[in-house]
Amino acid sequence: MFSYLYIIYFFIITIHASSYFSKCPEEDSLRECLDQYHIKGLINFRDNVMAYNNDINFEFNKRIIHFPVAFVHPIDEIDVQSAVKCAIKLNFPITARSGGHSPEGYGLGDKDCYLVVDLRTLNKTTVSITSQTAIVGTGNTLGSLYKELQQYIFAFPAGDSPSVGVGGHMPGGGIGFLNRKFGISSDNILDAQIVLANGTVVYNSKKYPELLWAIRGAGNAGYGIITSLTIKIYPIQKIISSVQLEYDFDHIPSIFSAINQLGSNLHQNLTFTIDFVASQTVVRGIYLGSASELQSCIQEFIKLSRPKRVSYIENDFYNLIINNQEKNDNSKRNKTSEVFKLKSFFINSSGLSYEGIKYWMRFAKSFKCPITTSIVLLGGGRVNEIRRNETAFVHRGFLYLLELVVTLQSEICIQELEIFSKNFQQNYTNFESYQNYVDRNLDNWQCRYYGKNFEKLVEIKQKYDPYNLFHWNQSIPTNTNISCNDIDTTG
Ligand SMILES: Cc1cc2nc3c(=O)[nH]c(=O)nc-3n(C[C@H](O)[C@H](O)[C@H](O)COP(=O)(O)OP(=O)(O)OC[C@H]3O[C@@H](n4cnc5c(N)ncnc54)[C@H](O)[C@@H]3O)c2cc1C
Ligand SMILES: *[C@@H]1O[C@H](CO)[C@@H](O)[C@H](O)[C@H]1NC(C)=O
Ligand SMILES: *[C@@H]1O[C@H](CO)[C@@H](O)[C@H](O)[C@H]1NC(C)=O
Ligand SMILES: *[C@@H]1O[C@H](CO)[C@@H](O)[C@H](O)[C@H]1NC(C)=O
Ligand SMILES: *[C@@H]1O[C@H](CO)[C@@H](O)[C@H](O)[C@H]1NC(C)=O
Ligand SMILES: *[C@@H]1O[C@H](CO)[C@@H](O)[C@H](O)[C@H]1NC(C)=O
Ligand SMILES: *[C@@H]1O[C@H](CO)[C@@H](O)[C@H](O)[C@H]1NC(C)=O
Ligand SMILES: *[C@@H]1O[C@H](CO)[C@@H](O)[C@H](O)[C@H]1NC(C)=O
Ligand SMILES: *[C@@H]1O[C@H](CO)[C@@H](O)[C@H](O)[C@H]1NC(C)=O
Ligand SMILES: *[C@@H]1O[C@H](CO)[C@@H](O)[C@H](O)[C@H]1NC(C)=O
Numbered sequence: 001m002f003s004y005l006y007i008i009y010f011f012i013i014t015i016h017a018s019s020y021f022s023k024c025p026e027e028d029s030l031r032e033c034l035d036q037y038h039i040k041g042l043i044n045f046r047d048n049v050m051a052y053n054n055d056i057n058f059e060f061n062k063r064i065i066h067f068p069v070a071f072v073h074p075i076d077e078i079d080v081q082s083a084v085k086c087a088i089k090l091n092f093p094i095t096a097r098s099g100g101h102s103p104e105g106y107g108l109g110d111k112d113c114y115l116v117v118d119l120r121t122l123n124k125t126t127v128s129i130t131s132q133t134a135i136v137g138t139g140n141t142l143g144s145l146y147k148e149l150q151q152y153i154f155a156f157p158a159g160d161s162p163s164v165g166v167g168g169h170m171p172g173g174g175i176g177f178l179n180r181k182f183g184i185s186s187d188n189i190l191d192a193q194i195v196l197a198n199g200t201v202v203y204n205s206k207k208y209p210e211l212l213w214a215i216r217g218a219g220n221a222g223y224g225i226i227t228s229l230t231i232k233i234y235p236i237q238k239i240i241s242s243v244q245l246e247y248d249f250d251h252i253p254s255i256f257s258a259i260n261q262l263g264s265n266l267h268q269n270l271t272f273t274i275d276f277v278a279s280q281t282v283v284r285g286i287y288l289g290s291a292s293e294l295q296s297c298i299q300e301f302i303k304l305s306r307p308k309r310v311s312y313i314e315n316d317f318y319n320l321i322i323n324n325q326e327k328n329d330n331s332k333r334n335k336t337s338e339v340f341k342l343k344s345f346f347i348n349s350s351g352l353s354y355e356g357i358k359y360w361m362r363f364a365k366s367f368k369c370p371i372t373t374s375i376v377l378l379g380g381g382r383v384n385e386i387r388r389n390e391t392a393f394v395h396r397g398f399l400y401l402l403e404l405v406v407t408l409q410s411e412i413c414i415q416e417l418e419i420f421s422k423n424f425q426q427n428y429t430n431f432e433s434y435q436n437y438v439d440r441n442l443d444n445w446q447c448r449y450y451g452k453n454f455e456k457l458v459e460i461k462q463k464y465d466p467y468n469l470f471h472w473n474q475s476i477p478t479n480t481n482i483s484c485n486d487i488d489t490t491g
Pocket of ligand 9: 479480481482
């Protein structure tokens with residue numbers, strides 16, 4: 001036991017020592033270049049151990065950590081431009097990080113020694129009530145955005161985790177509460193400010209319709225560094241309501257039966273998620289309206305699924321989202337503690353079949369690592385009223401998104417998860433996967449994330465980043481011989 005611990009200890013020290021104190025290729029030239037451009041924000045190289053460490057630790061998932069050459073903390077788009085210009089000059093790998101929630105740590109690149117532009121400092125939000133829009137710095141979190149909008153009694157459709165970053169989330173989709181009423185985040189991007197691979201700051205990407213098309217679904221996949229987004233925001237009621245339904249594990253088939261039957265027909269003002277954690281199953285809904293209206297629109301669902309407890313809360317949107325989060329904190333924390341792996345599956349309009357449910361339940365019961373399954377209802381909502389090629393976000397027409405989050409305790413868990421996921425996807429779910437839940441083990445990710453839109457995305461990449469300055473394992477490439485046209489996405 002002692003010697004085993006000793007080896008681990010030794011190993012960690014070695015990694016740290018070599019990563020913190022060794023130099024990256026061309027590091028001196030990079031320092032010189034960044035100096036010449038007079039970047040106003042902080043720059044933390046490895047020898048600035050404390051600050052560099054804090055920047056590393058900001059990364060949410062500790063499963064894969066690459067050690068960058070440095071973190072640049074720009075104070076404006078000109079600082080970002082300077083960093084990009086140095087990357088161009090030295091052909092230095094460069095990447096953007098906003099909230100640090102990439103499941104594969106792509107905000108740090110896909111190997112050591114990237115130059116990371118950390119956008120947390122660009123966190124301004126400007127709300128225009130008259131035009132019902134907001135200009136949001138990509139360094140905001142969803143929590144800070146919701147909070148700001150609440151002051152005006154406005155809301156925005158995005159994910160339910162307050163610490164997720166605007167910059168990585170919205171341009172890749174953004175699925176969560178309100179998606180059935182208002183669509184997903186990327187549907188509501190009207191414009192963007194972006195620093196391109198040739199070092200130009202584009203202040204209004206809507207002047208480049210193709211670029212805007214790409215940013216709405218693939219804007220976190222290598223078209224540049226987005227410094228702010230102009231989004232459409234929505235006035236809502238001051239007081240809205242939420243519902244929580246609780247079930248035992250053996251009740252799961254009846255929950256699926258209810259969601260498969262009624263999901264698409266539920267009122268568009270209602271969006272709900274289902275979390276299956278250990279032996280607990282909880283349905284949580286957010287409804288734009290009063291609790292008594294919510295009660296009547298969810299009555300049929302309750303009758304069919306027979307929860308053991310039902311509770312309603314009325315409050316403002318911000319408090320309901322945050323409260324939900326805090327109540328949920330224990331399960332969320334376990335579900336996303338330190339080292340995790342994510343898998344996503346789209347389920348078509350018939351819903352997951354009985355055999356599919358059984359297959360997944362058997363796996364969840366026997367699996368050795370902590371696992372959480374979540375479902376977000378999409379069917380019958382605004383998200384499905386938009387055509388598959390209208391934006392780069394292709395996934396339309398599904399009843400729900402099903403995601404698995406596994407806290408990894410051993411390699412065996414990864415292997416079992418991979419085998420299960422392959423079979424599950426092949427036999428019971430759609431071919432597509434959600435690009436915001438990036439997964440480096442996924443085969444055919446180009447077609448799974450982007451479907452038929454992939455080829456057009458490659459053409460646009462060619463135009464705006466011909467030398468592939470912004471690149472990592474799952475960024476859009478500058479050329480391809482992959483064609484996603486033949487894939488049937490209805491089955
Ligand atoms: C705990 C947790 C909860 C989540 N909940 C939801 C949810 O409810 N709904 C949902 O849809 N998704 C959810 N996600 C997924 C999340 O939307 C994506 O992981 C998203 O990409 C994270 O954005 P970020 O800015 O926090 O991450 P980062 O790691 O900073 O960035 C993610 C990717 O985007 C790129 N990027 C970041 N900023 C920019 C920028 N300014 N310009 C260009 N590219 C950029 C990065 O290079 C990286 O490749 C969740 C993830 C986690 C870990
Ligand atoms: C923006 O970032 C600064 C620090 O860089 C912080 O003090 C401030 O609270 C942040 N604002 C919001 C809205 O999060
Ligand atoms: C950079 O690319 C954009 C888009 O193609 C173009 O409009 C702009 O003129 C280019 N800038 C330079 C300096 O070449
Ligand atoms: C649905 O939500 C919208 C926007 O908040 C609101 O105007 C409308 O009255 C709601 N409809 C019902 C039936 O609650
Ligand atoms: C979360 O993890 C803690 C400790 O690892 C455990 O005691 C607790 O039961 C877990 N909670 C859930 C909901 O799984
Ligand atoms: C989407 O496809 C339809 C035909 O299927 C075509 O008419 C339309 O122009 C396309 N839209 C875009 C934005 O490419
Ligand atoms: C599902 O598909 C795999 C191939 O991916 C196959 O081997 C397996 O038998 C199928 N059936 C089930 C129930 O997993
Ligand atoms: C990702 O890219 C790096 C090189 O940048 C490579 O070493 C690694 O094997 C790749 N990982 C996968 C899963 O393809
Ligand atoms: C094209 O396909 C071949 C195999 O079919 C592969 O080896 C090659 O790398 C591919 N090229 C590109 C650019 O994807
Ligand atoms: C949905 O998927 C199932 C199983 O893959 C398939 O049998 C069914 O035909 C699909 N339904 C639709 C409407 O595409």
